[in-house]
Amino acid sequence: MTTTTANTQGPELTAAERELLVRAAVLAPSMHNTQPWLFGFRHRTVEVHRDVTRELTAEDPDGRLTLIGVGAAVLNLRVAAATLALRTTTVLLPDTCRPTLAARLTLGTGSGEGTELAGLFPSIPRRRTNRHPFTDHAIEPAVRHELAQAAAAESARLYWANDRQVRWLQHLATDADHAEQHDLHRIVERGCWVGGERHHDGVPLASLGPRSADVPSPVRDLAVDPADRARATARFEDHPQLAVLATAEDSPRSWLVAGQALQRVLLLATRHGLAASLLNQLIEHEELRELLYDPGAGPTAPQAVLRLGRGRDVPSTPRRPVEAFVLHDDETP
Ligand SMILES: Cc1cc2nc3c(=O)[nH]c(=O)nc-3n(C[C@H](O)[C@H](O)[C@H](O)COP(=O)(O)O)c2cc1C
Structure with missing residues (x-):
């Protein structure tokens, strides 16, 4: 492109x-x-x-x-x-x-x-992944529209889930979370990247946010270390605001398009004072990803599931020099 x-x-x-x-x-x-x-x-x-x-x-x-x-x-x-x-x-x-x-x-x-x-x-x-609870303050329709336009400017599509779809997406995400807890390959890999103190890369414990007190949870708990999994719980928003980012095709080129669109949406959301996290387990499991295809939208391939809203400030994750x-x-x- x-x-x-x-x-x-x-x-x-x-x-x-x-x-x-x-x-x-x-x-x-x-x-x-x-x-x-x-x-x-x-x-x-x-x-x-x-x-x-x-x-x-x-x-x-x-x-x-x-x-x-x-x-x-x-x-x-x-x-x-x-x-x-x-x-x-x-x-x-x-x-x-x-x-x-x-x-x-x-x-x-x-x-x-x-x-x-x-x-x-x-x-x-200023942008960061925020795994803390958001408020139930609804994102204004004009802002939702602007975010969708930002995705469209990068040849991608952002579609917002309605309340019923949100509940359904959360249940699917919870199923994926449970399945992942028995996936040894993932658990070992996450142990290399997630939790504890991290100074150059990976996701430190401080960025994991609290565990959700309720099921289904609107955030993905990536922690694998028992000490990290035992962290405090909190109540999350009752009405998570979720959107699916999709591209016309599904190929390495489309993934690069999706990444540019994702970042354009995230930066614009940051400018509007919105926080964001990702529920990517819905994309990583092909059988779940299939269910996200929007039949009314023509040929679109889901590439990311975003949760957006208003949240507290969170620390940045580290970067290498x-x-x-x-x-x-x-x-x-
Ligand atoms: C393609 C992609 C998928 C991601 N999936 C998830 C996810 O499923 N759950 C999650 O909590 N964070 C997810 N993240 C966020 C990363 O963990 C985060 O970007 C990274 O830790 C750096 O932190 P930062 O976004 O605050 O800079 C994803 C990021 C990317 C680019």
Whole structure:
């Protein structure tokens, strides 16, 4: 997919510009905060690779979640470029002979992708996954519509679940949670990434939020360590507000599209003062995912289930140092 066309003439990007771009990109969400991306710079292009050493074989055998996270990082790069008034041309999966290469962004001179994307820049460091209870304050219809438009601007579709669908989605999510408690491969993998103290990656205990006192729960409890599972409970909102993000097709390219759309929706939600978390167990289990296809919506493939609302502030999750993500010329795959 190509977004806008950049004039590729212009001076080399400065070190400060490169750093701003990478710092913004790595604040994107990723499953279990694996941060599965690497960036290589050549003149005025940024190549975005998936980091094959950080893939989740149990949770994500097809690589969908990895590429959604990489797509979210691409959106952050585009937002950061827009804020530097750079015009971006984005090509997804530009070279089949280089399988880790997910996207190539060319940053030209001239006006950027527009004030709309640049306006999301302050939300990049403020956005976070919030697994705490939200209030029952209903999101205004105009804001729901704006969020759906943000997804549409990235060639994806965001559809809101009604009360009956919400209850049904929650029950499906609970079934998946129960099944996952007996999935040894997932449990071992989560043990590597979730819970306890984490300083560079993974999901620390402090970000897990309380357990839900009620079943079904509107949040996914990713904890596996008995000490983390014994944390306090809380009552969550009676009327969770859930939306499904879907793409026209279901392929690695669509997952990158979904990641960009997801991040655009999340950044806009942050700008509106909304909190968000994900109920991705509904996507990870194919038999449940099949049930999310909306027959009235034409060809759409569900890629994420979002919970949105108003919530308390939560701490940020850690990131590795920015140098860890930058490929040097001799390392470029
Ligand atoms: C594709 C994808 C799927 C995710 N699925 C879940 C999920 O099912 N449950 C959850 O609590 N968080 C989920 N997350 C959120 C990540 O755990 C979170 O982004 C990561 O820990 C970094 O934290 P941050 O979002 O606060 O920066 C998902 C993120 C991505 C990109």
